[in-house]
Amino acid sequence: MDCLFCKIVNREIPADIVYEDDQVLAFNDINPQAPTHVLIVPKRHIATLNDLEQDDLGLVGQLSFAAARMAKDYGFAEDGYRVVMNCNEKGGQSVYHVHMHLMGGRRFTWPAG
Numbered sequence: 001m002d003c004l005f006c007k008i009v010n011r012e013i014p015a016d017i018v019y020e021d022d023q024v025l026a027f028n029d030i031n032p033q034a035p036t037h038v039l040i041v042p043k044r045h046i047a048t049l050n051d052l053e054q055d056d057l058g059l060v061g062q063l064s065f066a067a068a069r070m071a072k073d074y075g076f077a078e079d080g081y082r083v084v085m086n087c088n089e090k091g092g093q094s095v096y097h098v099h100m101h102l103m104g105g106r107r108f109t110w111p112a113g
Contacts, residue, residue: 005041005097019070023062026070026102034082035105036074040066046098049087067102076104 007013009025018038019026029037040063046052052060064083071077081104086092 001045003045003097004095005099006045009041009043019066021066023059024066026066034103036103038070038102040100040102042098047096048093049085049098063100067100070102071104074104082108
């Protein structure tokens, strides 16, 4: 498989890993959109949100739990932060491996910006 995030999970490509448990891996984004911008990926390859199955509900919960835990560890949980999951090209997905963006350390506006 030629998936960038799978290669990071398998330690074939280096990344600045900031969190890991048995189901997910998190690393700093190489093109950060905020002072803290972490990508949280499942260790198992799932291409898009559309490919999730009923059995993956716990995995999506684990991604969210990891994001909330890291927001507390980084010290911006109380001030606020943003989590984003993109799906497919028009949704802004550029790597086809489900992932969550955790961004914090600045004020966010709506619409996104």
